Amino acid sequence: MDRIAIIGAGNVGGALYRSLKGVVGEDALLVCDTHEAQLAKLGARHAFREADAAAREAEAVIVAVKPQQFTVLAGSLKTPLGGKLVISVMAGVTLANVARALGAAATVRCMPNLGAQVGRGATAWIAAPDCSPAQVGLARSIFRATGIEIEVHDEALLDAFTALGGTxxxxxxxxxxxxxxxxxxxxxxxxxxxxxxxxxxxxxxxxxxxxxxxxxxxxxxxxxxxxxxxxxxxxxxxxxxxxxxxxxxxxxxxxxxxxxxx
Ligand SMILES: NC(=O)c1ccc[n+]([C@@H]2O[C@H](COP(=O)([O-])OP(=O)(O)OC[C@H]3O[C@@H](n4cnc5c(N)ncnc54)[C@H](OP(=O)(O)O)[C@@H]3O)[C@@H](O)[C@H]2O)c1
The missing domain is CATH 1.10.3730.10 (ProC C-terminal domain-like)
Known part of the structure; x- marks a missing residue:
């Protein structure tokens, strides 16, 4: 069973946790937030205050912090992410920037929308060529847990999706x-x-x-x-x-x- 670490348990990370819990079960989910209160709200079985500890134990890492918090987060991750699937939900952070900052090759960038909070999300996403078919499948199943998903092969379409589905x-x-x-x-x-x-x-x-x-x-x-x-x-x-x-x-x-x- 692939374990999934969700870093940042705010609006998006919290909605992902609630949706995924019903699909993969609590034991496959590791949730990290710097705020105890955010973790307490979710009542997660595997809760972490340190992103590095959560990432170390997971096969897939979902980055759900604000874009302006990403540099600090990246600096705190000492675990090599080279072999892991990294999914970014951060608006406006390109696949290349996620890969560069985290030293990860198998990266996915997605744009979810508000519907995820009620299990009716729409997510557009793109996978870097270095993702294996199994990693692409895992990413797809994560997005499907929150609603519909649309895979794109041109990153610019994420901007179009933001205007259409995000907004x-x-x-x-x-x-x-x-x-x-x-x-x-x-x-x-x-x-x-x-x-x-x-x-x-x-x-x-x-x-x-x-x-x-x-x-x-x-x-x-x-x-x-x-x-x-x-x-x-x-x-x-x-x-x-x-x-x-x-x-x-x-x-x-x-x-x-x-x-x-x-
Ligand atoms: N909200 C939306 O509808 C939406 C839609 C599409 C995409 N997005 C993207 O989703 C991402 C998350 O947005 P959000 O609205 O969910 O933000 P949010 O509610 O602020 O959640 C982010 C959480 O991550 C925590 N955090 C910050 N740095 C951390 C670290 N190093 N380790 C662990 N936890 C950390 C934050 O704590 P603090 O309280 O200290 O900040 C906060 O609790 C953003 O990048 C945004 O661009 C959001």
Whole structure:
């Protein structure tokens, strides 16, 4: 059984621990955080305060600290990581930089999203050519434990994924906020507006999940020619909603690429 060390038990590391626990079992997981409180929250059976001690005992090491904490972490790892799979979740830290800082060859870089906190994550990832097929398989199974996974072979696609899937939940939260704001502006109470907006979002997600129709098909199904949805869609087109949305995605992708360049 491959043991997996998770270094950094914050939002992402904690979500990974909770998802993986159900798949590989507690004994295969070693969790490390400099904060006792973070470890206590997870109640992990194998908890470490020193990253080096956790990494030493594991076949795979997941680096889930903030990018600005990475240099200090790398300096503290004395165990040779050459033969281990190293998975980085750090935004904006390239595969080459992870490999160089840790002296590791079998490196994987991934970009998870918020959905992992509720077991519905979307993760894009890329494996360095030095990963063995078994290591690639292990990485894939780790990501699958948290939701869907998308393997890419061009690191630049991680910036695109960051704009689409990483930032993605925020776009739907934004639409939900706008719906609630406009409900209030049209005369509903704040509470009615909040409930209305949340229900519209979650019912739409449920309908999509039913698998009965694609998003486009559901939209067409509720759009009667000359009706209210058609009027809204026409106004969106006139105000170039799709163009504004695309500009937002491009801005996020550029920002992600800029952060990766440092
Ligand atoms: N949050 C997201 O939705 C998201 C999405 C995609 C990618 N990411 C990436 O995921 C990484 C983690 O983000 P996060 O939000 O989970 O951060 P976080 O909540 O701050 O978790 C990181 C944890 O690691 C601990 N830590 C720092 N240095 C350590 C060391 N040397 N050894 C052991 N533990 C150490 C931190 O302790 P301290 O309290 O001392 O800092 C903290 O508890 C980041 O690199 C981020 O770019 C995050």
């Amino acid at each position: 993605g939940p925020a776009y739907f939260f934004y639409l939900t906020e706008l719906l609630a704001e406009n409900a209030q502006a049209m005369g509903f109470s704040a509470e009615q507006s909040r409930v209305l907006a949340h229900e519209v979002l979650s019912a739409s997600a449920r309908l999509l999940e039913s698998g009965e129709r694609s998003a486009a098909d559901w939209r067409r199904a509720v759009t009667t020619p000359g009706g209210t949805t058609a009027a809204a869609m026409q106004a969106f087109d006139e105000h170039r909603f799709a163009v504004a949305f695309r500009a937002g995605l491009e801005a996020a992708r550029r920002r992600s690429a800029d952060l990766s360049r440092g």
